[in-house]
Amino acid sequence: MVSLPPFEVLLAISVLIIIVAWLLRSSRRPSGLPPGPPGLPILGNALEISADNTYKGLAKWGKLYGPVVAVKAFSQTCIVINSPDAANEILSKSSATTSHRIVRPMALLSGWERALPHLQPAAEFRQHRQYMKIAVGAAAMMEYEPEHERRALQLVQKLSRNPKEIYNEVAFWIAVSFEHVAYGTDEEEDFSGFVEMGRHALKIFQETSSPMILWAVDILPSLRYLPSWLPGMGFKRQADTWRMYMRELLDKAFENSVRRMEAGGSSSCLISRVAECQPLDTLDENSKEILKNAALNIYVGGFDTMTSMVLSFFLAMTLYPDVQKGAQLKVDAVTHGLRLPTFADRDSLPCIDRMVKEVLRWAVPTTLVFPHSQDPSQDAIVDGVFIPKGSLLIVNTGGIFEDPEIYADPRRFWPDRFLDDNVLDPFSVAFGYARRKCIGMHFVEKRLWITIATALATLDVCAPTNPGARAPRAAWTSGAMRLPLSFDAVFNVRHPALIEG
Numbered sequence: 001m002v003s004l005p006p007f008e009v010l011l012a013i014s015v016l017i018i019i020v021a022w023l024l025r026s027s028r029r030p031s032g033l034p035p036g037p038p039g040l041p042i043l044g045n046a047l048e049i050s051a052d053n054t055y056k057g058l059a060k061w062g063k064l065y066g067p068v069v070a071v072k073a074f075s076q077t078c079i080v081i082n083s084p085d086a087a088n089e090i091l092s093k094s095s096a097t098t099s100h101r102i103v104r105p106m107a108l109l110s111g112w113e114r115a116l117p118h119l120q121p122a123a124e125f126r127q128h129r130q131y132m133k134i135a136v137g138a139a140a141m142m143e144y145e146p147e148h149e150r151r152a153l154q155l156v157q158k159l160s161r162n163p164k165e166i167y168n169e170v171a172f173w174i175a176v177s178f179e180h181v182a183y184g185t186d187e188e189e190d191f192s193g194f195v196e197m198g199r200h201a202l203k204i205f206q207e208t209s210s211p212m213i214l215w216a217v218d219i220l221p222s223l224r225y226l227p228s229w230l231p232g233m234g235f236k237r238q239a240d241t242w243r244m245y246m247r248e249l250l251d252k253a254f255e256n257s258v259r260r261m262e263a264g265g266s267s268s269c270l271i272s273r274v275a276e277c278q279p280l281d282t283l284d285e286n287s288k289e290i291l292k293n294a295a296l297n298i299y300v301g302g303f304d305t306m307t308s309m310v311l312s313f314f315l316a317m318t319l320y321p322d323v324q325k326g327a328q329l330k331v332d333a334v335t336h337g338l339r340l341p342t343f344a345d346r347d348s349l350p351c352i353d354r355m356v357k358e359v360l361r362w363a364v365p366t367t368l369v370f371p372h373s374q375d376p377s378q379d380a381i382v383d384g385v386f387i388p389k390g391s392l393l394i395v396n397t398g399g400i401f402e403d404p405e406i407y408a409d410p411r412r413f414w415p416d417r418f419l420d421d422n423v424l425d426p427f428s429v430a431f432g433y434a435r436r437k438c439i440g441m442h443f444v445e446k447r448l449w450i451t452i453a454t455a456l457a458t459l460d461v462c463a464p465t466n467p468g469a470r471a472p473r474a475a476w477t478s479g480a481m482r483l484p485l486s487f488d489a490v491f492n493v494r495h496p497a498l499i500e501g
Protein backbone atom coordinates (compact mmCIF):
# COMPACT_ATOMS: atom_id res chain seq x y z
CA MET A 1 0.00 0.00 0.00
CA VAL A 2 1.32 3.48 -0.88
CA SER A 3 1.37 5.72 2.22
CA LEU A 4 0.69 9.44 1.79
CA PRO A 5 3.38 11.92 2.96
CA PRO A 6 2.60 13.54 6.33
CA PHE A 7 0.21 16.52 6.34
CA GLU A 8 3.03 19.06 7.05
CA VAL A 9 4.93 17.95 3.93
CA LEU A 10 1.81 18.23 1.77
CA LEU A 11 1.17 21.68 3.21
CA ALA A 12 4.75 22.81 2.54
CA ILE A 13 4.58 21.51 -1.06
CA SER A 14 1.24 23.31 -1.63
CA VAL A 15 2.61 26.58 -0.25
CA LEU A 16 5.69 26.22 -2.46
CA ILE A 17 3.53 25.60 -5.54
CA ILE A 18 1.42 28.67 -4.74
CA ILE A 19 4.54 30.85 -4.26
CA VAL A 20 6.14 29.64 -7.52
CA ALA A 21 2.84 30.14 -9.40
CA TRP A 22 2.56 33.65 -7.96
CA LEU A 23 6.18 34.47 -8.82
CA LEU A 24 5.75 33.10 -12.35
CA ARG A 25 2.57 35.11 -12.83
CA SER A 26 3.94 38.36 -11.42
CA SER A 27 7.23 38.09 -13.31
CA ARG A 28 5.38 37.89 -16.66
CA ARG A 29 5.57 41.01 -18.85
CA PRO A 30 2.17 42.72 -18.90
CA SER A 31 0.93 43.24 -22.45
CA GLY A 32 1.34 46.72 -23.92
CA LEU A 33 4.71 47.40 -22.21
CA PRO A 34 7.43 49.15 -24.21
CA PRO A 35 9.81 46.71 -25.91
CA GLY A 36 12.62 45.10 -23.95
CA PRO A 37 14.77 42.00 -23.52
CA PRO A 38 12.78 38.76 -22.96
CA GLY A 39 14.22 37.57 -19.58
CA LEU A 40 13.86 34.33 -17.58
CA PRO A 41 10.80 33.04 -15.74
CA ILE A 42 10.61 34.44 -12.16
CA LEU A 43 13.98 36.25 -12.35
CA GLY A 44 13.05 38.33 -15.38
CA ASN A 45 16.14 40.33 -16.43
CA ALA A 46 17.56 40.49 -12.88
CA LEU A 47 20.71 38.52 -13.77
CA GLU A 48 21.46 40.64 -16.82
CA ILE A 49 21.81 43.84 -14.78
CA SER A 50 24.94 44.06 -12.68
CA ALA A 51 26.84 46.75 -10.84
CA ASP A 52 29.67 46.50 -13.41
CA ASN A 53 27.63 47.24 -16.47
CA THR A 54 24.54 49.05 -15.26
CA TYR A 55 24.40 52.24 -17.29
CA LYS A 56 26.33 50.85 -20.25
CA GLY A 57 24.16 47.70 -20.32
CA LEU A 58 21.00 49.79 -20.12
CA ALA A 59 22.28 52.01 -22.94
CA LYS A 60 22.86 48.93 -25.13
CA TRP A 61 19.24 47.91 -24.59
CA GLY A 62 18.31 51.47 -25.55
CA LYS A 63 20.08 51.04 -28.90
CA LEU A 64 18.43 47.65 -29.44
CA TYR A 65 14.86 48.36 -28.34
CA GLY A 66 14.41 52.14 -28.47
CA PRO A 67 14.64 55.10 -26.10
CA VAL A 68 12.14 53.64 -23.62
CA VAL A 69 12.77 50.03 -22.61
CA ALA A 70 10.82 47.82 -20.22
CA VAL A 71 12.70 45.26 -18.12
CA LYS A 72 11.59 43.04 -15.26
CA ALA A 73 13.48 42.16 -12.09
CA PHE A 74 11.43 39.48 -10.32
CA SER A 75 7.94 41.00 -10.11
CA GLN A 76 9.14 44.61 -10.48
CA THR A 77 8.62 46.36 -13.81
CA CYS A 78 11.33 48.91 -14.62
CA ILE A 79 10.96 51.47 -17.37
CA VAL A 80 14.44 52.51 -18.49
CA ILE A 81 14.62 55.88 -20.22
CA ASN A 82 17.59 56.45 -22.52
CA SER A 83 16.63 59.75 -24.08
CA PRO A 84 16.32 63.27 -22.61
CA ASP A 85 13.08 63.94 -24.50
CA ALA A 86 11.39 60.80 -23.21
CA ALA A 87 12.64 61.61 -19.68
CA ASN A 88 11.03 65.05 -19.90
CA GLU A 89 7.76 63.64 -21.17
CA ILE A 90 7.54 60.97 -18.50
CA LEU A 91 9.09 62.62 -15.45
CA SER A 92 8.45 66.35 -15.96
CA LYS A 93 5.24 66.64 -17.93
CA SER A 94 3.58 63.78 -16.03
CA SER A 95 5.22 64.54 -12.70
CA ALA A 96 1.91 64.46 -10.80
CA THR A 97 1.96 60.67 -11.09
CA THR A 98 5.64 59.91 -11.75
CA SER A 99 7.31 61.50 -8.70
CA HIS A 100 6.75 58.64 -6.27
CA ARG A 101 9.46 56.43 -4.85
CA ILE A 102 9.56 52.75 -4.07
CA VAL A 103 11.31 52.52 -0.75
CA ARG A 104 13.09 49.33 0.08
CA PRO A 105 12.04 47.61 3.32
CA MET A 106 15.68 47.39 4.46
CA ALA A 107 16.04 51.19 4.19
CA LEU A 108 12.88 51.68 6.27
CA LEU A 109 14.03 49.22 8.93
CA SER A 110 17.48 50.87 9.11
CA GLY A 111 16.34 54.34 10.13
CA TRP A 112 16.11 56.02 6.72
CA GLU A 113 12.33 56.22 6.46
CA ARG A 114 12.27 60.02 6.81
CA ALA A 115 15.12 60.77 4.41
CA LEU A 116 14.05 63.05 1.55
CA PRO A 117 14.82 60.59 -1.27
CA HIS A 118 12.44 58.13 0.41
CA LEU A 119 9.48 60.43 1.04
CA GLN A 120 6.41 60.30 -1.17
CA PRO A 121 5.47 63.67 -2.71
CA ALA A 122 3.16 64.84 0.10
CA ALA A 123 3.22 67.28 3.03
CA GLU A 124 6.35 66.02 4.81
CA PHE A 125 8.22 65.92 1.50
CA ARG A 126 7.37 69.59 0.86
CA GLN A 127 8.36 70.69 4.36
CA HIS A 128 11.64 68.77 4.11
CA ARG A 129 12.52 70.37 0.78
CA GLN A 130 11.49 73.76 2.14
CA TYR A 131 13.95 73.40 5.04
CA MET A 132 16.76 72.31 2.73
CA LYS A 133 16.06 75.20 0.42
CA ILE A 134 16.67 77.60 3.31
CA ALA A 135 20.26 76.36 3.44
CA VAL A 136 21.12 75.36 -0.15
CA GLY A 137 18.48 76.94 -2.41
CA ALA A 138 19.36 79.48 -5.11
CA ALA A 139 18.93 82.54 -2.82
CA ALA A 140 20.96 80.99 0.01
CA MET A 141 23.76 80.16 -2.42
CA MET A 142 23.93 83.79 -3.63
CA GLU A 143 24.52 84.88 -0.04
CA TYR A 144 26.99 82.07 0.43
CA GLU A 145 29.30 83.18 -2.41
CA PRO A 146 32.04 84.63 -0.13
CA GLU A 147 32.14 81.34 1.77
CA HIS A 148 32.46 79.36 -1.49
CA GLU A 149 35.37 81.64 -2.48
CA ARG A 150 37.06 81.14 0.91
CA ARG A 151 36.67 77.36 0.71
CA ALA A 152 38.03 77.22 -2.87
CA LEU A 153 41.22 78.94 -1.76
CA GLN A 154 41.43 76.60 1.20
CA LEU A 155 41.37 73.57 -1.12
CA VAL A 156 44.18 74.76 -3.38
CA GLN A 157 46.25 75.58 -0.29
CA LYS A 158 45.70 72.08 1.07
CA LEU A 159 46.56 70.38 -2.22
CA SER A 160 49.68 72.43 -2.79
CA ARG A 161 50.91 71.48 0.70
CA ASN A 162 49.80 67.86 0.74
CA PRO A 163 49.58 66.65 -2.88
CA LYS A 164 49.94 62.97 -1.99
CA GLU A 165 46.62 62.96 -0.16
CA ILE A 166 44.39 64.26 -2.94
CA TYR A 167 41.52 61.86 -2.15
CA ASN A 168 41.54 62.47 1.59
CA GLU A 169 42.03 66.21 1.26
CA VAL A 170 39.15 66.63 -1.19
CA ALA A 171 36.80 64.32 0.74
CA PHE A 172 37.51 65.95 4.10
CA TRP A 173 37.19 69.43 2.63
CA ILE A 174 33.76 68.53 1.23
CA ALA A 175 32.64 66.85 4.46
CA VAL A 176 33.59 69.88 6.54
CA SER A 177 31.86 72.17 4.02
CA PHE A 178 28.56 70.33 4.42
CA GLU A 179 28.92 70.20 8.19
CA HIS A 180 29.23 73.97 8.00
CA VAL A 181 26.16 74.41 5.75
CA ALA A 182 23.98 72.09 7.82
CA TYR A 183 25.18 72.57 11.39
CA GLY A 184 27.32 75.72 11.41
CA THR A 185 30.54 74.08 12.57
CA ASP A 186 33.74 75.77 11.45
CA GLU A 187 36.47 73.45 12.64
CA GLU A 188 39.11 72.15 10.31
CA GLU A 189 39.43 69.11 12.55
CA ASP A 190 36.66 66.60 13.07
CA PHE A 191 36.38 67.38 16.80
CA SER A 192 32.74 66.34 17.02
CA GLY A 193 33.38 63.09 15.13
CA PHE A 194 30.58 64.10 12.75
CA VAL A 195 32.59 63.61 9.58
CA GLU A 196 33.27 59.99 10.42
CA MET A 197 29.72 59.38 11.64
CA GLY A 198 28.32 61.06 8.54
CA ARG A 199 30.46 58.84 6.32
CA HIS A 200 29.20 55.77 8.10
CA ALA A 201 25.61 57.00 7.69
CA LEU A 202 26.21 57.43 3.97
CA LYS A 203 27.51 53.86 3.79
CA ILE A 204 24.32 52.63 5.48
CA PHE A 205 22.24 54.67 3.03
CA GLN A 206 24.07 53.16 0.07
CA GLU A 207 23.87 49.60 1.43
CA THR A 208 20.14 49.88 1.97
CA SER A 209 19.12 51.98 -1.03
CA SER A 210 21.45 51.10 -3.90
CA PRO A 211 19.56 49.31 -6.67
CA MET A 212 22.51 46.91 -6.84
CA ILE A 213 22.25 45.59 -3.25
CA LEU A 214 19.22 43.48 -2.38
CA TRP A 215 18.53 42.15 1.12
CA ALA A 216 16.28 39.11 1.67
CA VAL A 217 13.59 41.40 3.08
CA ASP A 218 13.68 43.54 -0.07
CA ILE A 219 12.64 40.49 -2.09
CA LEU A 220 10.17 39.08 0.48
CA PRO A 221 8.99 42.07 2.59
CA SER A 222 6.88 39.92 4.92
CA LEU A 223 10.13 38.48 6.35
CA ARG A 224 10.30 41.59 8.52
CA TYR A 225 7.51 40.19 10.70
CA LEU A 226 9.46 37.03 11.63
CA PRO A 227 11.52 37.02 14.88
CA SER A 228 15.17 38.01 14.56
CA TRP A 229 16.48 34.84 16.27
CA LEU A 230 15.37 32.64 13.33
CA PRO A 231 18.11 31.51 10.90
CA GLY A 232 18.44 33.84 7.90
CA MET A 233 17.17 36.84 9.88
CA GLY A 234 20.63 38.48 10.10
CA PHE A 235 19.25 41.42 8.14
CA LYS A 236 16.94 42.25 11.06
CA ARG A 237 19.76 42.41 13.58
CA GLN A 238 21.83 44.50 11.15
CA ALA A 239 18.90 46.87 10.59
CA ASP A 240 18.39 47.29 14.37
CA THR A 241 22.07 48.23 14.81
CA TRP A 242 21.93 50.73 11.95
CA ARG A 243 18.67 52.19 13.20
CA MET A 244 20.17 52.91 16.63
CA TYR A 245 23.22 54.45 14.98
CA MET A 246 21.08 56.72 12.84
CA ARG A 247 19.01 57.82 15.82
CA GLU A 248 22.11 58.76 17.74
CA LEU A 249 23.61 60.64 14.80
CA LEU A 250 20.44 62.60 13.98
CA ASP A 251 20.04 63.70 17.61
CA LYS A 252 23.69 64.30 18.43
CA ALA A 253 24.47 66.42 15.38
CA PHE A 254 21.34 68.53 15.90
CA GLU A 255 21.90 69.04 19.63
CA ASN A 256 25.57 70.00 19.07
CA SER A 257 24.47 72.63 16.58
CA VAL A 258 21.82 74.05 18.92
CA ARG A 259 24.32 74.17 21.81
CA ARG A 260 26.81 76.06 19.69
CA MET A 261 24.18 78.47 18.50
CA GLU A 262 23.06 79.17 22.06
CA ALA A 263 26.68 79.74 23.08
CA GLY A 264 27.05 82.16 20.15
CA GLY A 265 29.70 80.03 18.39
CA SER A 266 27.78 78.91 15.31
CA SER A 267 28.01 80.29 11.77
CA SER A 268 24.85 80.75 9.78
CA CYS A 269 23.57 77.30 8.81
CA LEU A 270 20.37 75.38 8.19
CA ILE A 271 19.56 75.03 11.90
CA SER A 272 20.28 78.69 12.74
CA ARG A 273 18.33 79.96 9.72
CA VAL A 274 15.27 77.93 10.67
CA ALA A 275 15.65 79.19 14.26
CA GLU A 276 15.62 82.77 12.97
CA CYS A 277 12.17 82.12 11.46
CA GLN A 278 10.80 80.21 14.43
CA PRO A 279 12.42 79.52 17.84
CA LEU A 280 13.39 75.86 17.84
CA ASP A 281 11.74 75.13 21.19
CA THR A 282 8.40 76.08 19.66
CA LEU A 283 8.75 73.60 16.78
CA ASP A 284 6.49 70.57 17.18
CA GLU A 285 8.21 67.18 17.42
CA ASN A 286 7.31 66.27 13.84
CA SER A 287 8.87 69.44 12.40
CA LYS A 288 11.95 68.98 14.59
CA GLU A 289 12.37 65.45 13.24
CA ILE A 290 12.01 66.71 9.66
CA LEU A 291 14.63 69.39 10.36
CA LYS A 292 17.06 66.83 11.81
CA ASN A 293 16.66 64.68 8.70
CA ALA A 294 16.99 67.66 6.36
CA ALA A 295 20.31 68.63 7.97
CA LEU A 296 21.70 65.11 7.67
CA ASN A 297 20.45 64.81 4.07
CA ILE A 298 22.56 67.80 3.05
CA TYR A 299 25.59 65.79 4.03
CA VAL A 300 24.41 62.46 2.63
CA GLY A 301 23.27 63.91 -0.69
CA GLY A 302 26.33 66.04 -1.17
CA PHE A 303 29.34 64.19 0.17
CA ASP A 304 30.12 61.50 -2.42
CA THR A 305 28.69 63.39 -5.37
CA MET A 306 30.75 66.53 -4.78
CA THR A 307 33.90 64.61 -3.85
CA SER A 308 33.57 62.70 -7.11
CA MET A 309 33.06 65.85 -9.20
CA VAL A 310 36.05 67.71 -7.76
CA LEU A 311 38.34 64.67 -8.12
CA SER A 312 37.15 64.17 -11.70
CA PHE A 313 38.01 67.78 -12.50
CA PHE A 314 41.61 67.29 -11.30
CA LEU A 315 41.74 63.98 -13.18
CA ALA A 316 40.66 65.75 -16.39
CA MET A 317 43.37 68.38 -15.91
CA THR A 318 46.08 65.70 -15.73
CA LEU A 319 44.74 63.98 -18.85
CA TYR A 320 44.03 67.07 -20.96
CA PRO A 321 46.88 69.54 -20.33
CA ASP A 322 46.00 71.55 -23.44
CA VAL A 323 42.48 72.18 -22.17
CA GLN A 324 43.98 73.28 -18.85
CA LYS A 325 46.46 75.62 -20.50
CA GLY A 326 43.77 77.18 -22.73
CA ALA A 327 41.49 77.86 -19.74
CA GLN A 328 44.37 79.25 -17.64
CA LEU A 329 45.15 81.79 -20.35
CA LYS A 330 41.53 82.97 -20.26
CA VAL A 331 41.53 83.25 -16.47
CA ASP A 332 44.86 85.11 -16.52
CA ALA A 333 43.47 87.54 -19.09
CA VAL A 334 40.89 88.57 -16.48
CA THR A 335 42.93 88.45 -13.25
CA HIS A 336 46.41 89.13 -14.76
CA GLY A 337 47.80 86.67 -12.22
CA LEU A 338 47.49 89.40 -9.59
CA ARG A 339 44.37 88.28 -7.78
CA LEU A 340 42.10 85.29 -7.34
CA PRO A 341 39.01 84.99 -9.53
CA THR A 342 35.70 85.75 -7.80
CA PHE A 343 32.04 85.34 -8.68
CA ALA A 344 32.13 88.94 -9.91
CA ASP A 345 34.21 87.60 -12.86
CA ARG A 346 31.57 85.12 -13.91
CA ASP A 347 30.34 87.02 -16.95
CA SER A 348 33.93 87.46 -18.16
CA LEU A 349 34.75 83.77 -17.78
CA PRO A 350 32.20 81.70 -19.73
CA CYS A 351 34.98 79.15 -20.31
CA ILE A 352 34.63 78.11 -16.64
CA ASP A 353 30.90 77.49 -17.12
CA ARG A 354 31.72 75.26 -20.06
CA MET A 355 34.30 73.44 -17.95
CA VAL A 356 31.72 72.86 -15.17
CA LYS A 357 29.26 71.44 -17.70
CA GLU A 358 31.89 69.19 -19.21
CA VAL A 359 33.06 67.80 -15.86
CA LEU A 360 29.43 66.99 -15.09
CA ARG A 361 28.89 65.33 -18.46
CA TRP A 362 32.22 63.49 -18.69
CA ALA A 363 32.20 62.16 -15.14
CA VAL A 364 28.67 62.40 -13.78
CA PRO A 365 28.79 60.74 -10.35
CA THR A 366 25.18 59.53 -10.46
CA THR A 367 25.04 57.44 -13.61
CA LEU A 368 21.32 56.81 -13.07
CA VAL A 369 18.77 59.28 -11.71
CA PHE A 370 17.63 57.98 -8.31
CA PRO A 371 14.61 55.98 -9.55
CA HIS A 372 11.17 57.58 -9.48
CA SER A 373 8.11 55.38 -9.59
CA GLN A 374 4.72 55.55 -11.21
CA ASP A 375 1.89 56.15 -8.71
CA PRO A 376 1.14 52.73 -7.17
CA SER A 377 -2.61 53.27 -7.55
CA GLN A 378 -2.85 54.04 -11.28
CA ASP A 379 -1.45 52.94 -14.64
CA ALA A 380 -0.55 55.66 -17.14
CA ILE A 381 -0.05 56.15 -20.84
CA VAL A 382 2.50 58.91 -21.47
CA ASP A 383 3.29 59.94 -25.01
CA GLY A 384 2.00 56.54 -26.18
CA VAL A 385 4.06 54.58 -23.65
CA PHE A 386 2.14 52.29 -21.27
CA ILE A 387 3.48 52.53 -17.70
CA PRO A 388 1.95 50.06 -15.25
CA LYS A 389 1.24 51.32 -11.71
CA GLY A 390 4.20 51.02 -9.35
CA SER A 391 6.80 50.74 -12.18
CA LEU A 392 10.31 51.96 -11.42
CA LEU A 393 11.29 54.82 -13.75
CA ILE A 394 15.02 54.93 -14.36
CA VAL A 395 16.71 57.68 -16.39
CA ASN A 396 20.06 56.47 -17.72
CA THR A 397 22.13 59.63 -17.23
CA GLY A 398 25.47 57.91 -17.93
CA GLY A 399 24.07 56.38 -21.12
CA ILE A 400 22.73 59.74 -22.33
CA PHE A 401 26.06 61.49 -21.59
CA GLU A 402 28.00 58.88 -23.57
CA ASP A 403 25.59 58.68 -26.48
CA PRO A 404 27.53 59.75 -29.63
CA GLU A 405 24.24 60.85 -31.21
CA ILE A 406 23.89 63.45 -28.44
CA TYR A 407 27.54 64.33 -27.73
CA ALA A 408 30.17 64.01 -30.47
CA ASP A 409 33.24 62.03 -29.35
CA PRO A 410 31.69 61.48 -25.93
CA ARG A 411 34.71 60.05 -24.08
CA ARG A 412 36.80 63.11 -24.89
CA PHE A 413 36.94 65.86 -22.26
CA TRP A 414 36.10 68.80 -24.46
CA PRO A 415 34.48 71.81 -22.74
CA ASP A 416 34.32 73.80 -25.99
CA ARG A 417 31.61 71.46 -27.27
CA PHE A 418 29.31 73.83 -25.32
CA LEU A 419 30.27 76.77 -27.53
CA ASP A 420 27.45 75.38 -29.65
CA ASP A 421 24.24 76.40 -27.84
CA ASN A 422 22.37 73.50 -29.41
CA VAL A 423 24.39 70.93 -27.48
CA LEU A 424 22.31 69.46 -24.64
CA ASP A 425 23.06 71.16 -21.29
CA PRO A 426 23.98 68.30 -18.91
CA PHE A 427 22.42 70.24 -16.02
CA SER A 428 19.04 69.45 -17.59
CA VAL A 429 19.58 65.71 -17.05
CA ALA A 430 22.13 65.14 -14.26
CA PHE A 431 20.05 66.55 -11.41
CA GLY A 432 16.80 64.76 -12.08
CA TYR A 433 13.30 65.96 -12.74
CA ALA A 434 10.36 68.09 -11.65
CA ARG A 435 9.49 68.24 -7.97
CA ARG A 436 12.20 65.72 -7.10
CA LYS A 437 15.02 67.62 -8.81
CA CYS A 438 18.27 67.57 -6.79
CA ILE A 439 17.98 70.10 -4.01
CA GLY A 440 21.78 70.56 -3.94
CA MET A 441 22.24 71.63 -7.58
CA HIS A 442 22.81 75.33 -6.78
CA PHE A 443 25.49 74.38 -4.28
CA VAL A 444 27.14 72.15 -6.91
CA GLU A 445 27.03 74.79 -9.60
CA LYS A 446 28.55 77.52 -7.39
CA ARG A 447 31.12 75.38 -5.61
CA LEU A 448 32.36 73.76 -8.81
CA TRP A 449 32.59 77.07 -10.65
CA ILE A 450 34.74 78.83 -8.06
CA THR A 451 36.83 75.73 -7.29
CA ILE A 452 37.69 75.28 -10.96
CA ALA A 453 38.39 78.98 -11.51
CA THR A 454 40.59 79.17 -8.40
CA ALA A 455 42.49 75.99 -9.23
CA LEU A 456 43.18 77.17 -12.79
CA ALA A 457 44.39 80.54 -11.51
CA THR A 458 46.74 79.10 -8.93
CA LEU A 459 47.88 75.60 -9.89
CA ASP A 460 49.31 73.62 -12.78
CA VAL A 461 47.84 70.17 -12.31
CA CYS A 462 50.03 67.52 -13.96
CA ALA A 463 50.26 63.75 -14.24
CA PRO A 464 53.02 62.35 -11.98
CA THR A 465 56.25 61.14 -13.59
CA ASN A 466 57.80 59.20 -10.70
CA PRO A 467 57.74 55.40 -11.21
CA GLY A 468 55.72 54.40 -8.11
CA ALA A 469 52.88 56.83 -8.79
CA ARG A 470 49.35 55.79 -9.72
CA ALA A 471 48.97 57.06 -13.26
CA PRO A 472 45.74 58.99 -13.94
CA ARG A 473 43.31 57.31 -16.33
CA ALA A 474 39.74 58.00 -17.29
CA ALA A 475 38.26 55.21 -15.16
CA TRP A 476 35.68 55.24 -12.38
CA THR A 477 34.31 52.81 -9.83
CA SER A 478 31.27 50.86 -11.03
CA GLY A 479 27.73 51.20 -9.75
CA ALA A 480 25.08 53.87 -9.76
CA MET A 481 27.32 56.28 -7.77
CA ARG A 482 30.91 56.47 -8.98
CA LEU A 483 34.24 58.04 -8.06
CA PRO A 484 37.39 58.20 -10.20
CA LEU A 485 39.74 55.27 -9.55
CA SER A 486 42.69 56.30 -7.36
CA PHE A 487 45.29 58.41 -9.13
CA ASP A 488 48.15 60.70 -8.20
CA ALA A 489 48.69 64.24 -9.43
CA VAL A 490 51.34 66.92 -9.09
CA PHE A 491 50.23 70.43 -8.10
CA ASN A 492 52.71 73.13 -9.13
CA VAL A 493 51.89 76.53 -7.70
CA ARG A 494 51.63 79.16 -10.44
CA HIS A 495 51.50 82.31 -8.33
CA PRO A 496 52.66 81.69 -4.73
CA ALA A 497 51.47 85.11 -3.58
CA LEU A 498 47.87 84.20 -4.50
CA ILE A 499 47.92 80.97 -2.57
CA GLU A 500 49.42 82.53 0.51
CA GLY A 501 46.32 84.68 0.41
Ligand code: HEM
Pocket (backbone or CB within 6 Å): 116, 117, 118, 136, 297, 298, 299, 300, 301, 302, 303, 305, 306, 309, 364, 365, 366, 368, 369, 370, 371, 372, 430, 431, 432, 433, 434, 435, 436, 437, 438, 439, 440, 441, 443, 444
Ligand atom coordinates in the same frame (compact mmCIF):
# COMPACT_ATOMS: atom_id res chain seq x y z
C1 HEM B 1 27.29 66.76 -8.84
C2 HEM B 1 26.65 66.56 -7.71
C3 HEM B 1 25.25 66.00 -7.62
C4 HEM B 1 24.55 65.27 -8.53
C5 HEM B 1 24.98 64.82 -9.92
C6 HEM B 1 23.26 64.99 -7.93
C7 HEM B 1 22.26 64.29 -8.56
C8 HEM B 1 21.03 64.03 -7.99
C9 HEM B 1 19.98 63.30 -8.65
C10 HEM B 1 20.05 62.71 -10.04
C11 HEM B 1 18.94 63.24 -7.79
C12 HEM B 1 17.59 62.55 -8.02
C13 HEM B 1 16.61 63.55 -8.61
C14 HEM B 1 15.31 62.91 -8.99
O1 HEM B 1 14.83 62.02 -8.30
O2 HEM B 1 14.73 63.30 -10.05
C15 HEM B 1 19.32 63.92 -6.59
C16 HEM B 1 18.51 64.04 -5.50
C17 HEM B 1 18.93 64.61 -4.33
N1 HEM B 1 20.10 65.29 -4.12
FE1 HEM B 1 21.61 65.52 -5.42
N2 HEM B 1 23.21 65.54 -6.70
C18 HEM B 1 24.40 66.18 -6.46
C19 HEM B 1 24.74 66.91 -5.36
C20 HEM B 1 23.94 67.10 -4.27
C21 HEM B 1 24.25 67.94 -3.16
C22 HEM B 1 25.50 68.82 -3.04
C23 HEM B 1 23.23 67.81 -2.25
C24 HEM B 1 23.03 68.47 -0.92
C25 HEM B 1 23.38 69.68 -0.64
C26 HEM B 1 22.26 66.89 -2.82
C27 HEM B 1 21.10 66.46 -2.21
C28 HEM B 1 20.11 65.72 -2.82
C29 HEM B 1 18.89 65.28 -2.15
C30 HEM B 1 18.52 65.51 -0.71
C31 HEM B 1 18.14 64.59 -3.11
C32 HEM B 1 16.78 63.93 -2.95
C33 HEM B 1 15.70 64.82 -3.58
C34 HEM B 1 14.31 64.18 -3.56
O3 HEM B 1 14.17 62.97 -3.52
O4 HEM B 1 13.32 64.93 -3.58
N3 HEM B 1 22.72 66.48 -4.05
N4 HEM B 1 20.59 64.41 -6.74
